[in-house]
Amino acid sequence: MLLAGLTSFADWIGSNEAVFPFGTPHDCEDPSAWFRTRRAINVENALNQIGWLPRLPLMDDARPFDEVFGFAPRPLQTAMVNALAAIDQPTILLIEAPMGEGKTEAALYAHLELQRRLGHRGLYVALPTKATGNAMFHRVLKFLQSQRGDRQLDMQLLHGGALLNDEFQQLKPGGISDIAKGGDVRASEWFTHKKRALLSEYGVGTIDQALLTILPVRHQFVRMWGLANRVVVFDEIHAYDAYTGTLLLHLLRWLLALGASVVLLTATLPPQTRRQLAELVGQKPPEPDAIYPRLSVYQPGEAVRSTSFDADPRRRLTLRVEAVTADLDAIKAALEAQLVDGGYALALTNTVQRAQDLYRDYGVGAPLMVDGEPIGKRLPDDTEVYLFHARFPADARQRREDAVLKLFGPPDNTSPAPRTGRKILIATQVAEQSLDLDFDLIVTDLAPIDLLLQRAGRLWRHARGARHVAEPNLIVAGLAEDPPPCFGKPLWWGAVYREDVLLRTRSLLRGKPTLQLPDDIDVLVASVYEESVDVEASLEARLDRAMQDALGKEFAHFGEAHRSIIGLPDDASWKTGMRFTLYDDDEPGVHASLKVRTRLGEDSVLVVPLFASDAFDPTVAPDFAQAKAWYLRAVNLSRKGIVTRLRAQGVPEGWRQSALLRNAYPLRLDSESRWIDDPQVRISSELGLIYETKETP
Known part of the structure; x- marks a missing residue:
C-alpha cells in the first residue's frame, strides 16, 4: 500500500510535461550529465512548486506544556504529558472526559511530542460533521501559526463545503492570511484536489475522508499513504453508530500498521469499545479499569495502561432529575414553572417536527431579526423563544448558530454582562455537542443515557455571578408515563435511537432523583450498555423484542462494515483484488449501490x-x-x-x-x-x- 501510494504520487508529479520537458537528441549522448544538470533541478522545482517541503518536527527539543500554550496544564493535560514520556512506538491514546477539560489541547500537545520523538510527519484531525470541522480548523490553524516560524507549513480543510470556508480560502495562493508570531501556514493548490488532500502535512476535516483510505475507491492507496506515519486525532468518537464505528476500528488497525499514532477523544464511551481497542493491539483491558475521567494507552505488545485524573472541580455538579410526560404541553408547563423569575433554558427534542411544533405552540410574537431574517420571536410577556435545527437552509442555520452562541454561550470574561429576562432555545441534536452552550435549565426528550449526559453537560456550564434558577434541573420528557410511551408514531424516537437503550435509560433514571457529574457518567453508561439495568416486569417482553430487533440490525451493520473494507493489514485479505472498485460517495450521476458509504442511515x-x-x-x-x-x-x-x-x-x-x-x-x-x-x-x-x-x- 505504501509503495502504491508513493508510486502514484511520484507519477503525478513526474508526468507533468510543463515541469519535466522532454530532452533533446543531444541529451541522449550523456544521460547521467543530463540528469545531474537538468532533471535534478526539475525535481527540486516541481516539489517546491506543489509545496512538498521536508517534514520537520515543530519542536526540536521537548517543551513544557505551559510554554507551548501559555497556560498551566490542567489535570488531563498533565496526565497526557506523563503518558507520553513512556511511549516509544506508534500508539493509540484514548481520552474520556467531559467537555471543557482541555481534550483538544492535550491532543495537540501529544502530536508535538509524538512527532518529535517518533518522527511522525504531520497531523490530521477528523470530526463528525462539516460544522465541527470548520470550528476545529480555526483552532488548529491558530495553533500552527503560533508554532515553528522558520518554514512554511501546508494545511488543508477536507470536506464538501471547504470552498465556502473563507478562512481556508485565505490560505491559498493570493489569499494568504495574516501570520501570527511568524508561523507561515498556507494551503497549496496542488493538495486541494480531493484525492491528494490527505498528502498535505496538516489537515482538518471529517472522518469520512479518513475512512476512504480503507474503502475500495480509486487511488485509495494514495489517501492511505497520506495518513501513514501521521498523528491522527478522532474527536467525538461517541457520535458514530455500529457501521461507522466498525469502519473506524478497522482504520485504526491500518494506521498502526502504517506507523501512525492515534488520539481518540470522547465524552462518554461504552465499555465494549474499550475492550475492542484492547483486542486491536492484542491485549485485554485492565482489571479493574481506572475510574472516569481517564486516559488509556494502547500499544501493540504491551499491557493497556489506564490512568485516572481529577476533573475540573469547577465543573462538578449535582443536578436534580425531574420527570414529565412526553406531550408538548407538559414541556411548556415545566418551563413555565421553573422560569418564574426569568432564566435561560433549553428545550431539546429528538425530531425536527417536534421542535417546530413546540415553537408553534408558543403562539405569535414579534420577530427577532438578524441580518433582516427572523431567528426567534418575543412573546407579549417579553419571553424570547428561539428555534435551531438542521432543516434550515445553510445560511439561515449559520445565522441562528451564531446567535445561539452569542446568547447562550460562555460569558465574556472581559466584560461579562448579567443575564436578564427569560429566553428559551428550542433545538434538536444540533445543540447536543460541539457548541459551548450554558443553560440555567434543560428540558429534554428521553434519549440514550450517554446522549442525555451530553445534554446535561450544558447545565450551569460556566461560572456566573447569579442565576434565576435555584439549582440545576434536568427535566426529562417521556420519563413520567407508566408504561412508557410508544417510541414509534407520533414521537418517532425509535427512528432515531434504539428502543432497548431508551427503555433501559428510562428505568435507570426513574430510580435516580439526582445525578453527580462527572462522577456518575461512567457507571451510568456502563449500566445501560452492559445491560445491567433492571426494568419493570411489565416491560420485559417489550425490551426483549426491542433487543432482538436492535441486535439483528447491529449484526447486519457489523457485517456490512466488514464486507465494505479493502481487507485487513495483518492477513492477506487486502491482496486478493476480489473487491469491486466503487465510486466516491460524492460522485454525481452514479447509482447509490455503486458508491462507497462511510455512514449508514x-x-x-x-x-x-x-x-x-x-x-x-x-x-x-x-x-x-x-x-x-x-x-x-x-x-x-x-x-x-x-x-x-x-x-x-x-x-x-x-x-x-x-x-x-x-x-x-x-x-x-x-x-x-x-x-x-x-x-x-x-x-x-x-x-x-x-x-x-x-x-x-
Whole structure:
C-alpha cells in the first residue's frame, strides 16, 4: 500500500510535461550529465512548486506544556504529558472526559511530542460533521501559526463545503492570511484536489475522508499513504453508530500498521469499545479499569495502561432529575414553572417536527431579526423563544448558530454582562455537542443515557455571578408515563435511537432523583450498555423484542462494515483484488449501490431552494459567485418520497459542471415558498423546511 501510494504520487508529479520537458537528441549522448544538470533541478522545482517541503518536527527539543500554550496544564493535560514520556512506538491514546477539560489541547500537545520523538510527519484531525470541522480548523490553524516560524507549513480543510470556508480560502495562493508570531501556514493548490488532500502535512476535516483510505475507491492507496506515519486525532468518537464505528476500528488497525499514532477523544464511551481497542493491539483491558475521567494507552505488545485524573472541580455538579410526560404541553408547563423569575433554558427534542411544533405552540410574537431574517420571536410577556435545527437552509442555520452562541454561550470574561429576562432555545441534536452552550435549565426528550449526559453537560456550564434558577434541573420528557410511551408514531424516537437503550435509560433514571457529574457518567453508561439495568416486569417482553430487533440490525451493520473494507493489514485479505472498485460517495450521476458509504442511515439529498426571481435555467452552468450563493441555501432532505422524486429528475445539466452544485438538486418554489411538485413541502424563514400534513396548522 505504501509503495502504491508513493508510486502514484511520484507519477503525478513526474508526468507533468510543463515541469519535466522532454530532452533533446543531444541529451541522449550523456544521460547521467543530463540528469545531474537538468532533471535534478526539475525535481527540486516541481516539489517546491506543489509545496512538498521536508517534514520537520515543530519542536526540536521537548517543551513544557505551559510554554507551548501559555497556560498551566490542567489535570488531563498533565496526565497526557506523563503518558507520553513512556511511549516509544506508534500508539493509540484514548481520552474520556467531559467537555471543557482541555481534550483538544492535550491532543495537540501529544502530536508535538509524538512527532518529535517518533518522527511522525504531520497531523490530521477528523470530526463528525462539516460544522465541527470548520470550528476545529480555526483552532488548529491558530495553533500552527503560533508554532515553528522558520518554514512554511501546508494545511488543508477536507470536506464538501471547504470552498465556502473563507478562512481556508485565505490560505491559498493570493489569499494568504495574516501570520501570527511568524508561523507561515498556507494551503497549496496542488493538495486541494480531493484525492491528494490527505498528502498535505496538516489537515482538518471529517472522518469520512479518513475512512476512504480503507474503502475500495480509486487511488485509495494514495489517501492511505497520506495518513501513514501521521498523528491522527478522532474527536467525538461517541457520535458514530455500529457501521461507522466498525469502519473506524478497522482504520485504526491500518494506521498502526502504517506507523501512525492515534488520539481518540470522547465524552462518554461504552465499555465494549474499550475492550475492542484492547483486542486491536492484542491485549485485554485492565482489571479493574481506572475510574472516569481517564486516559488509556494502547500499544501493540504491551499491557493497556489506564490512568485516572481529577476533573475540573469547577465543573462538578449535582443536578436534580425531574420527570414529565412526553406531550408538548407538559414541556411548556415545566418551563413555565421553573422560569418564574426569568432564566435561560433549553428545550431539546429528538425530531425536527417536534421542535417546530413546540415553537408553534408558543403562539405569535414579534420577530427577532438578524441580518433582516427572523431567528426567534418575543412573546407579549417579553419571553424570547428561539428555534435551531438542521432543516434550515445553510445560511439561515449559520445565522441562528451564531446567535445561539452569542446568547447562550460562555460569558465574556472581559466584560461579562448579567443575564436578564427569560429566553428559551428550542433545538434538536444540533445543540447536543460541539457548541459551548450554558443553560440555567434543560428540558429534554428521553434519549440514550450517554446522549442525555451530553445534554446535561450544558447545565450551569460556566461560572456566573447569579442565576434565576435555584439549582440545576434536568427535566426529562417521556420519563413520567407508566408504561412508557410508544417510541414509534407520533414521537418517532425509535427512528432515531434504539428502543432497548431508551427503555433501559428510562428505568435507570426513574430510580435516580439526582445525578453527580462527572462522577456518575461512567457507571451510568456502563449500566445501560452492559445491560445491567433492571426494568419493570411489565416491560420485559417489550425490551426483549426491542433487543432482538436492535441486535439483528447491529449484526447486519457489523457485517456490512466488514464486507465494505479493502481487507485487513495483518492477513492477506487486502491482496486478493476480489473487491469491486466503487465510486466516491460524492460522485454525481452514479447509482447509490455503486458508491462507497462511510455512514449508514436514511438516504438523503442536498437541495437548493429556488425562487422565480432566481431565473433558474437547468442547461446553464452558473458561475462561482452564483453557485456559491445558491449553495449557501442548501439543506438536506431525507423524506423517502421526495428523495426518490428528485433523483428521478436528476441533477440539472448545467449544475453538473459546478464544483459546488454537482451533487445538489433544485427545489423550485412557488410564490408561497411551496415546492411546485408537492405543495406540502415548503420553506419558512421562521420554521425552516416543513413537511406539512393534514394536521399541520
